[in-house]
Amino acid sequence: MTYARDVAALARKDLLLELRARDTLPAMLLFVVATFVVFHFALPASPSRLAASGLLWVAILFTALLGLGRAFVPEREQRVLDGLVLAPCDRSAIWVAKSLATLAFLAAAEVVALPVYALFFHPVSGSTVLGVALADLGICTVGTFVGAMAVATRARDLLLPLLFLPLAIPIVVGGVGASVVGAPGRYLGFLALYDLLFALVCWASFEYVVAE
Amino acid sequence: MTDPGGDGDLRQSVPVGRSHRIPLPSLAAAALVLVTTALALVFFVAPNDADQGFSQRIFYFHVSIAMTAYACFVAGAWQGFKHLTRRDPGADLAGYVAVHQGLIFGSGVLLTGSIWAKISWGHWWLWSEDQLVLFLVLFLFYCAYFMLRYSLEPGPQRENMSAVYSLFGVVLIPVSFLAIRLAKGLIHPVVFTRHGPSFGGWILVTYCVSQAAMLVLAYTLYRVELAGKRLDVRLRELKEVLV
Amino acid sequence: MIRAQGLGKRFGEKRVLRGVDLELPRGGFVVVTGPNGSGKTTLLRICAGLALPSEGELAVAAGRADIGYLGHEPLVYRELTALENLDLYGRLYRVSERRERIGMLLERLGLWEVRHDRVASYSRGMTQRLALCRVLLHDPALLVLDEPYTALDAAGAELLDLELAELRGERTCLLSTHDPARVAPLQSGRLELSA
Numbered sequence: 001m002t003y004a005r006d007v008a009a010l011a012r013k014d015l016l017l018e019l020r021a022r023d024t025l026p027a028m029l030l031f032v033v034a035t036f037v038v039f040h041f042a043l044p045a046s047p048s049r050l051a052a053s054g055l056l057w058v059a060i061l062f063t064a065l066l067g068l069g070r071a072f073v074p075e076r077e078q079r080v081l082d083g084l085v086l087a088p089c090d091r092s093a094i095w096v097a098k099s100l101a102t103l104a105f106l107a108a109a110e111v112v113a114l115p116v117y118a119l120f121f122h123p124v125s126g127s128t129v130l131g132v133a134l135a136d137l138g139i140c141t142v143g144t145f146v147g148a149m150a151v152a153t154r155a156r157d158l159l160l161p162l163l164f165l166p167l168a169i170p171i172v173v174g175g176v177g178a179s180v181v182g183a184p185g186r187y188l189g190f191l192a193l194y195d196l197l198f199a200l201v202c203w204a205s206f207e208y209v210v211a212e
Numbered sequence: 213m214t215d216p217g218g219d220g221d222l223r224q225s226v227p228v229g230r231s232h233r234i235p236l237p238s239l240a241a242a243a244l245v246l247v248t249t250a251l252a253l254v255f256f257v258a259p260n261d262a263d264q265g266f267s268q269r270i271f272y273f274h275v276s277i278a279m280t281a282y283a284c285f286v287a288g289a290w291q292g293f294k295h296l297t298r299r300d301p302g303a304d305l306a307g308y309v310a311v312h313q314g315l316i317f318g319s320g321v322l323l324t325g326s327i328w329a330k331i332s333w334g335h336w337w338l339w340s341e342d343q344l345v346l347f348l349v350l351f352l353f354y355c356a357y358f359m360l361r362y363s364l365e366p367g368p369q370r371e372n373m374s375a376v377y378s379l380f381g382v383v384l385i386p387v388s389f390l391a392i393r394l395a396k397g398l399i400h401p402v403v404f405t406r407h408g409p410s411f412g413g414w415i416l417v418t419y420c421v422s423q424a425a426m427l428v429l430a431y432t433l434y435r436v437e438l439a440g441k442r443l444d445v446r447l448r449e450l451k452e453v454l455v
Numbered sequence: 456m457i458r459a460q461g462l463g464k465r466f467g468e469k470r471v472l473r474g475v476d477l478e479l480p481r482g483g484f485v486v487v488t489g490p491n492g493s494g495k496t497t498l499l500r501i502c503a504g505l506a507l508p509s510e511g512e513l514a515v516a517a518g519r520a521d522i523g524y525l526g527h528e529p530l531v532y533r534e535l536t537a538l539e540n541l542d543l544y545g546r547l548y549r550v551s552e553r554r555e556r557i558g559m560l561l562e563r564l565g566l567w568e569v570r571h572d573r574v575a576s577y578s579r580g581m582t583q584r585l586a587l588c589r590v591l592l593h594d595p596a597l598l599v600l601d602e603p604y605t606a607l608d609a610a611g612a613e614l615l616d617l618e619l620a621e622l623r624g625e626r627t628c629l630l631s632t633h634d635p636a637r638v639a640p641l642q643s644g645r646l647e648l649s650a
Contacts, residue, residue: 002549009546013535020534020573074532082505083530083589087547088520149373153363163360163377166353167384170391177394190394194387201383208296208372212507366467368507448468 006089010097015104017074024070028109032063036113036120052121053128053179057172059113060106060132061139061165067105068143069160071098072151085211095144095206103140110136127188131178134191138171138198145202148209170194236435243432246425250276253418267331272419274324276426277317278343282385284314284430285350289382292375304371305445307378308361309438313430315354321347342392349388353381456481456597456627457502461511464497471497475511477646482624484641487631489648495631496527496601498648502629503599515597520548523595525603529586533575537566537585540574541592548593560588564614580608587615598622600630604637612637 018024039047039055047055075081084094110132118124143164150160171194177187254272291307294300325344330336339345357377364370457479464472472494479485487495500506502515503524515522531540538557545553561567564584574582583606590598604612616637622628623641632638635645 006547009543013532013539013543016539017532017534074534078528078530078533079526080528080530080532082524082526082528083544084547086503086505086519086522086524086530087544088518088549089547149360149377152369152373153360155359155363159356159359159363162352162356166349166356167380169349170384170387173391173395187394190390193390197383197387198380201380205296205376205379208376212368212372212505452468452470 003090003093006093007097007100010084010094011100014098014101018101018105024067025105025108028063028067028105029112031066032059032109032113033116035059035062036116040120047121049122050180052117053176055121056117056128056179057135057175059117060110060135060175061168061172063109063113064102064106064136064139064143065161065164067102067109068147068164069157071102071144071147076151081210091207091210092203094210095148095202098148099140099144102144103136106136106140125179127184128179130188131175131184131191134178134188134195135171135175137195138191139168141195141199141202142167145206145209148206152209167198232435236432236439239428239432239435243425243429246421246428250418250422250425253414253421257414257418259414267328270324270328270331272422273426274321274328274343275419276423277320277324278347279423280426280430281314281317281321281347281350283427284310284317284434285354285378285381285385287434288314288378292378295371295375296379302442304374305441306438307375309434309441311354311357311378311381312437313434315351315358316433317426317430318347318351318354322351340396342389342396345392346385346389349392350381350385353384357381456483456516457629458514459502459508459511460513462498462501462508462513463510464494464501464506465509472501472508472648475646475648477502479627479629479644481516481627483643484623484628484630484638485644485646486635486638486642487629487646487648488633488635489631493648495648499524499599499601499629499631500526517595517597520593521596523590523593523598525586525590525598525600527601529574529582529589529606531574531582531585531589534573536573537561537570537577537588540585541588544589544592550593556592557588560591563618564588565610578608579606580611583607584611584614587618591618596626598626598628598630600628602631602633604632604634 036055036059039059043051043055072081075084081094085091114124114129114132146163146167147160150156150163153159171191174187174191174194178184178191181187250272254269288307288310291300291303291310295303295307322344325341325347326336329338329341329344337344357374360377361370361374364373457477459475459477462472462475462477463470475494475498477485477498487498489495497506501508501513503522504515504519505524531537532543535543538561541557541561542553544550545557550556558567561570564587566581566584566588569577569581574585577585583603587603590600603615607615619628619630619638619641628641630638635642
């Protein structure tokens with residue numbers, strides 16, 4: 001399928017760019033560990049499992065924001081995005097590719113973050129990992145979309161958190177629920193629903209964000 | 213193939229005198245009548261709630277304002293949809309005004325909800341109130357709508373982004389509501405059962421009148437603001453032609 | 456190839472283009488001239504499909520796969536090499552025999568030696584030549600070039616002259632320039648925009 005090939009070509013380009021620059025992923029790793037340390041000092045000794053789960057999700061969300069802020073920078077500098085928009089491929093492929101690349105970075109950061117979290121605070125359950133995986137999908141699809149919007153404006157970095165956080169609130173609810181509750185099925189199902197709904201809306205409307 | 217120095221370009225980019233079916237003055241009059249009636253019913257006619265007493269009266273407005281705000285957001289999203297699919301020239305401005313009204317009424321929800329919470333429970337804010345929390349999230353979301361708009365130069369890109377964002381809003385409303393419910397882990401009683409098993413008679417009438425009043429008020433304000441904005445745009449277009 | 460009537464474009468309240476008529480037959484070569492701010496770039500962007508006109512009618516008989524656009528920006532990734540950039544575009548435009556074509560273009564435009572260097576290390580003239588490679592890569596039927604000579608050095612300009620001369624008659628070209636004399640021998644029509 002040519003759509004898949006376009007996505008592959010674009011995603012490859014994004015991963016290549018990050019490999020060259022080598023700034024976003026290390027920054028995300030450092031940031032998430034530093035955040036955990038700050039949390040330790042910000043809370044009274046030994047936070048409960050409930051509180052610590054909340055912290056995990058806050059950390060994930062803000063680490064993701066860090067990565068998302070960088071996502072469309074190569075395209076917006078010198079308007080390279082025009083070049084992609086001119087190509088005969090479906091514009092939504094640009095969004096899919098960017099989301100996949102961001103997902104890769106976020107997942108890589110979490111591969112380090114989760115063990116560190118388990119070390120500092122509480123052990124991580126299987127449902128938490130599953131919740132993180134589903135949440136990552138939502139974060140990257142919606143975040144990349146909103147990142148494309150933010151980067152076209154004057155305010156850029158200022159606008160991204162404002163646009164992203166209200167949309168991310170349901171993700172946090174689903175994620176924390178999955179981490180904490182004894183029967184996480186409902187919360188995981190909710191995360192899946194969120195991912196599906198918003199992926200659909202993003203996919204259908206990305207065209208209008210990048211082209212007239 | 214040279215470019216003619218055209219100055220006879222009085223074509224409108226946005227329709228000003230677009231014919232809405234109901235004329236504005238009668239709308240305003242209807243709003244006035246309904247709001248007065250609603251106030252009268254709420255404060256003098258509707259029976260006192262057994263356990264809540266006076267504070268419950270605010271609830272009539274709280275719920276009607278909330279429903280009106282939802283209607284405004286949905287209307288905004290519908291205008292956005294029209295803009296994207298049909299390239300309707302007036303849709304962008306109409307959507308903007310609808311969202312603006314939605315935000316105003318949304319603030320009203322937060323205000324009335326807060327007052328009710330203080331009277332009923334002694335706190336200015338209650339995380340246990342689903343509707344209130346939902347409107348807090350929506351408030352943040354739609355404030356960001358305005359920040360987005362102000363961050364872009366007027367033009368097709370701003371219109372597209374606004375339209376897409378309002379569509380996201382309408383998807384967010386049910387999803388957030390579900391999330392808030394899940395966050396509490398229990399089922400919250402829906403408003404109609406709050407008033408006890410017999411929701412009828414004057415309570416129903418009062419609620420319906422308040423709801424109608426809020427909707428008509430919102431629509432009136434929407435029409436007023438829209439007309440004003442369209443006039444602004446037209447004025448600027450004319451100035452440009454004269455220059 | 457392109458037929459436009461009464462084209463106009465406004466950004467908010469600012470009107471950039473007004474009442475432009477354009478007729479570009481297949482195989483034609485139209486040169487657009489005019490002072491800065493007359494809307495040349497906007498007109499070309501509209502013809503390339505990057506912008507929609509606010510008013511007027513436009514018919515372009517070429518889809519995205521058949522249009523090659525060169526704007527003020529080279530539209531290449533600075534952190535990637537010439538080869539990587541062209542490979543990406545080659546895939547997106549579904550260019551057949553991609554590697555051979557890329558190699559041929561790089562050589563024709565004098566960039567073969569630096570093909571593995573990142574674009575950030577190129578001079579402005581070299582970057583513009585790479586942009587030309589990008590434009591010609593998929594052998595578009597319609598070329599829309601916005602002041603292509605501006606960023607080129609003397610050698611690059613001569614290469615562009617050669618390329619344009621070869622394409623004349625076979626492909627359709629819409630070009631804007633501050634130096635109409637240079638392309639005068641090739642042109643089939645002229646459009647003058649006023650500010």
